[in-house]
Amino acid sequence: MEKHPNGLSIRNVSKRYANGVQALQNVTLNIPPGMYGLLGPNGAGKSTLMRTIATLQVPDEGQIFLGDIDVVRQKEAVRETLGYLPQEFGVYPKASAEELLDYFAVLKGITNRAQRRETTEALLRQTNLWEKRKQKLGGFSGGMKQRFGVAVALLGNPGLLIVDEPTAGLDPTERVRFLNLLSELGENSVVILSTHIVEDVSELCTNMAIINQGQILLEAEPLEAVASLKGRIWRKLTDKHALPALEQQHQVVSAKLLSGRTMVHVYSLEAPGNGFELVEPDLEDVYFSAMAGCFGKAIEQQQAEAVGI
Numbered sequence: 001m002e003k004h005p006n007g008l009s010i011r012n013v014s015k016r017y018a019n020g021v022q023a024l025q026n027v028t029l030n031i032p033p034g035m036y037g038l039l040g041p042n043g044a045g046k047s048t049l050m051r052t053i054a055t056l057q058v059p060d061e062g063q064i065f066l067g068d069i070d071v072v073r074q075k076e077a078v079r080e081t082l083g084y085l086p087q088e089f090g091v092y093p094k095a096s097a098e099e100l101l102d103y104f105a106v107l108k109g110i111t112n113r114a115q116r117r118e119t120t121e122a123l124l125r126q127t128n129l130w131e132k133r134k135q136k137l138g139g140f141s142g143g144m145k146q147r148f149g150v151a152v153a154l155l156g157n158p159g160l161l162i163v164d165e166p167t168a169g170l171d172p173t174e175r176v177r178f179l180n181l182l183s184e185l186g187e188n189s190v191v192i193l194s195t196h197i198v199e200d201v202s203e204l205c206t207n208m209a210i211i212n213q214g215q216i217l218l219e220a221e222p223l224e225a226v227a228s229l230k231g232r233i234w235r236k237l238t239d240k241h242a243l244p245a246l247e248q249q250h251q252v253v254s255a256k257l258l259s260g261r262t263m264v265h266v267y268s269l270e271a272p273g274n275g276f277e278l279v280e281p282d283l284e285d286v287y288f289s290a291m292a293g294c295f296g297k298a299i300e301q302q303q304a305e306a307v308g309i
């Protein structure tokens with residue numbers, strides 16, 4: 001993908017914690033303006049990467065540029081244009097939404113009272129919290145807190161907005177409401193959504209990467225990635241006890257319970273026979289195929305090596 005002048009460019013970033021965990025390994029990504037999904041399971045390294053981009057920790061190796069700003073060296077310049085909603089977002093329970101947002105606006109440097117009032121009102125309306133602005137944050141639901149977090153993160157019109165696993169604890173209604181809010185952002189700014197929920201990415205993001213064990217498995221446009229799996233994913237409804245044998249014979253990418261039976265998806269360039277039928281792939285198939293190592297960078301590298309031989 002081409003480097004964009006207002007985009008985020010991550011080059012060969014690695015991070016090993018003191019306990020020996022290699023949380024990031026040679027991560028390279030080009031993130032253009034718009035909604036970008038960073039998808040991966042628990043412990044994949046998402047938060048480590050988000051915190052590194054947010055200047056809260058430094059990588060052992062590698063470079064990160066936001067446009068011309070060197071993220072690792074010019075922390076203050078990044079922070080001026082950064083909005084960050086961390087995974088654990090604490091609020092002062094006794095403050096009202098309006099009071100706390102006003103307070104954060106002061107911290108963000110919006111010292112003019114009238115301008116601050118205008119800004120906070122617009123953000124409380126945008127996040128659908130205007131009616132609740134006098135309510136204490138301690139009484140807010142999980143979804144309301146997350147939307148309040150977005151209001152805080154949006155103070156000062158950030159050119160880079162990072163939201164780390166925002167939908168994890170939300171019920172379906174709040175989740176949809178939250179995703180709708182995010183979908184209105186991010187045309188001109190870089191918005192990175194880190195998540196382990198495939199639907200978050202398929203519903204929102206124009207570009208994405210899949211990360212596992214600190215390594216990027218795939219960097220793609222979701223629609224293109226799905227299209228390139230066409231003709232390669234086959235399914236069969238079977239019993240749980242038949243799974244080990246199927247795993248021996250086929251490249252199983254996922255096995256999910258469906259009304260007490262098991263729906264197995266396998267990756268194969270040719271019809272696997274054995275009662276399998278071709279299925280229209282979706283982003284979940286992309287995710288599981290990349291995790292299983294039969295799609296994405298790992299396989300591209302293998303193919304390149306094979307050609308080299």
Ligand SMILES: Nc1ncnc2c1ncn2[C@@H]1O[C@H](COP(=O)(O)OP(=O)(O)OP(=O)(O)O)[C@@H](O)[C@H]1O
Pocket residue numbers: 017018019021022023040041042043044045046047048049087165196
């Ligand atoms: N401060 C730390 N010290 C030591 N190890 C850490 C630290 N923070 C994270 N790790 C480890 O680094 C790896 C990556 O963790 P990270 O939190 O970045 O993953 P994640 O994808 O955000 O996962 P989750 O969805 O569970 O938050 C994990 O093995 C984790 O246990």
